[in-house]
Amino acid sequence: MRARGPVRTTTVGTSAAQRPEGRAAVAASRRIGPAFVAAVAYVDPGNVVTNVAAGAGHGTTLLWVVVLATLVAGPVQYLAAKLGATTGKSLPELIADRCSRPVRVAYWYQAEAVSIATDLAEVLGAAIALHLLLGIPLPIGGVIAAAAGAALLAAGDRFGQRFLQNVAVVSLALIAGAFLFCLLARPPGLHELGTGLIPSLEGDDALFLAAGIVGATIMPHAVHVHSALARDHPRLSAHRIDVALAMLVAGTTNAVMLLVGAGALRGSTGDDFGAIADDLATRIGSAAQLAFLVALLVSGVTSTAVGTQAGAVVTSGLLRRGIPLWARRCATVLPAVVLLALDVSPVTLLITSQVVLAVGLPLVLVPLVAATSSPHLMGTAANTRTLAVAMAVATTAVICMDVSLLAQLLLSAVN
Numbered sequence: 001m002r003a004r005g006p007v008r009t010t011t012v013g014t015s016a017a018q019r020p021e022g023r024a025a026v027a028a029s030r031r032i033g034p035a036f037v038a039a040v041a042y043v044d045p046g047n048v049v050t051n052v053a054a055g056a057g058h059g060t061t062l063l064w065v066v067v068l069a070t071l072v073a074g075p076v077q078y079l080a081a082k083l084g085a086t087t088g089k090s091l092p093e094l095i096a097d098r099c100s101r102p103v104r105v106a107y108w109y110q111a112e113a114v115s116i117a118t119d120l121a122e123v124l125g126a127a128i129a130l131h132l133l134l135g136i137p138l139p140i141g142g143v144i145a146a147a148a149g150a151a152l153l154a155a156g157d158r159f160g161q162r163f164l165q166n167v168a169v170v171s172l173a174l175i176a177g178a179f180l181f182c183l184l185a186r187p188p189g190l191h192e193l194g195t196g197l198i199p200s201l202e203g204d205d206a207l208f209l210a211a212g213i214v215g216a217t218i219m220p221h222a223v224h225v226h227s228a229l230a231r232d233h234p235r236l237s238a239h240r241i242d243v244a245l246a247m248l249v250a251g252t253t254n255a256v257m258l259l260v261g262a263g264a265l266r267g268s269t270g271d272d273f274g275a276i277a278d279d280l281a282t283r284i285g286s287a288a289q290l291a292f293l294v295a296l297l298v299s300g301v302t303s304t305a306v307g308t309q310a311g312a313v314v315t316s317g318l319l320r321r322g323i324p325l326w327a328r329r330c331a332t333v334l335p336a337v338v339l340l341a342l343d344v345s346p347v348t349l350l351i352t353s354q355v356v357l358a359v360g361l362p363l364v365l366v367p368l369v370a371a372t373s374s375p376h377l378m379g380t381a382a383n384t385r386t387l388a389v390a391m392a393v394a395t396t397a398v399i400c401m402d403v404s405l406l407a408q409l410l411l412s413a414v415n
Contacts, residue, residue: 033238034161034229035077035246036168037306041118041222042073042250043175044303045125046353048296050212051254052276055261056268058203060188060196065210066258067197069217070251072394074243075387076365079372080223081239084230086381091227092317094377095367108318110363114220115311116335117356122149122307123336124349126300128273129293138340146333149304156305161229164305171302176253178295183256185284188263196262211358211401217254218398219357220364221310228313236381264288359402365395 054062084090089097092111096104126145130136136144156164201207230239261268268279273296281289315323339349371377373388383391 033165033233033242034081034226035239035242036172036249037161037164037229038077038080038222038226039246039250040168040171040299040302040306041219041225041310042217042247043172043253043299044118044122045128045296045300046118046121046212046357047217047254048125048257048299049121049273050209051257052261052265054209054213055258055263056265056276057261058206058209059262059266060192060259061200061202062206062210062213063193063196063255063258063262064199065213066217066251066254069214070247070254073218073251074247075391075394076218076223076368077226077247078239078243079368079383079391080226081230081233081243082236082378082381083368083372084227085234085236085239086378088231089227090231090313090317091224091364091368091371092314094371096318096320104318107363108314110360111220111224111314111318112311114357114360115307115314117353117360118219118221118307118310119146119304119333120336120339120349121353122300122304123333124300124340125273125296126304127336127340129297129300132274132277133293133297139337142333142337142340145300145304146336148301149308152302152305153308156309161232167302168306171298172249172253174298175295176249176256178291179253179256179260181291182260182264182280182284182288185288186264188259188266192262193259207401207404208355211355213254214358214361214398214401217251218361218365220360221307221314223364223368224313224317225306225310228317358398362395362399362402365391365398369395 051066054065080091083094087094095107099107123142123145126148127136127138127141130141130144131138152164152167156167201210233239264283265276265279268276277289277292280292312323315321369383369388369391372381373383373391375382
């Protein structure tokens with residue numbers, strides 16, 4: 001038998017990780033995991049424009065939509081994490097296991113359409129920020145943003161998942177800090193905050209904006225990528241803490257975005273990011289304008305990395321094959337670059353992309369709730385009856401909202 005080498009010991013003193021404060025720091029860092037990567041999708045440029053536009057046009061009257069969407073998003077993200085941690089498979093992989101090839105391919109087509117809408121919002125936002133900050137032409141800015149997102153993802157592949165988690169935490173902090181600065185400079189009144197929590201949909205475009213808020217908050221690709229990232233983290237208690245912290249940060253940031261629109265930009269008639277940035281400079285100051293544009297750039301670059309990762313999860317899970325990173329980037333960036341070269345309102349494109357996400361959301365929620373409610377698949381980790389019923393009600397509400405929105409759009413087109 002080979003003898004073991006000597007055990008290395010140290011007598012210098014207690015290490016930082018062994019000290020009480022060190023153990024607390026390590027424990028806190030372990031609570032930050034996959035949910036924070038998924039949470040980047042909750043503060044992407046689509047969220048920025050939808051929430052700010054809702055606040056500028058309707059004050060705080062749609063604040064309740066942000067709060068309610070966040071309260072639903074938390075359980076949704078936890079179910080995604082629980083599914084991956086318990087089964088060891090992502091949601092697309094489980095759908096592929098239970099569907100015929102034609103159904104898998106059809107599901108993949110709609111998932112790719114949703115991914116393109118997601119990437120459209122992210123690339124557009126970052127390109128516009130680069131244009132307003134540095135004067136870079138919009139199409140070139142879109143290419144730069146996509147390349148930067150791909151570089152982040154490649155770095156994550158090399159340095160590990162913890163790298164992307166750290167990038168996500170820093171990005172969330174920068175975005176939240178920028179909008180909090182704008183909010184504190186000109187907040188809405190306390191009375192408006194109270195009335196904003198009372199459900200109402202006043203105005204012709206209120207339902208359209210509400211659907212955009214829901215689509216920007218509960219994002220299909222965040223569910224897919226979260227279920228994949230959670231496969232290496234089997235402890236469900238850790239996922240509960242991770243999701244609670246991430247959703248608290250992301251939900252608060254979304255609410256702050258809307259309140260910035262309701263306070264500093266109320267009544268603004270700007271229909272693009274340039275006008276919004278100019279209004280911030282006029283009403284608050286150049287520092288607020290800079291903070292807004294930096295937040296827009298950071299949200300666009302980091303979220304496009306998460307979007308690309310989600311696309312890879314969907315493709316590999318449903319088609320059981322990988323697509324090179326450069327090919328995915330070209331396929332998703334090309335529509336954004338073409339639209340950037342055309343004379344189309346970026347804000348309209350961004351809000352419309354979030355509505356597309358809302359319409360595609362039931363196709364993620366239905367299989368997610370069904371899978372996590374199955375004792376055969378999940379064992380003792382299956383959803384309780386109360387949670388299953390609550391998620392079924394939430395999914396039904398999203399479907400009803402989508403049907404109402406599509407009916408409204410159809411009637412508008414006919415008239």
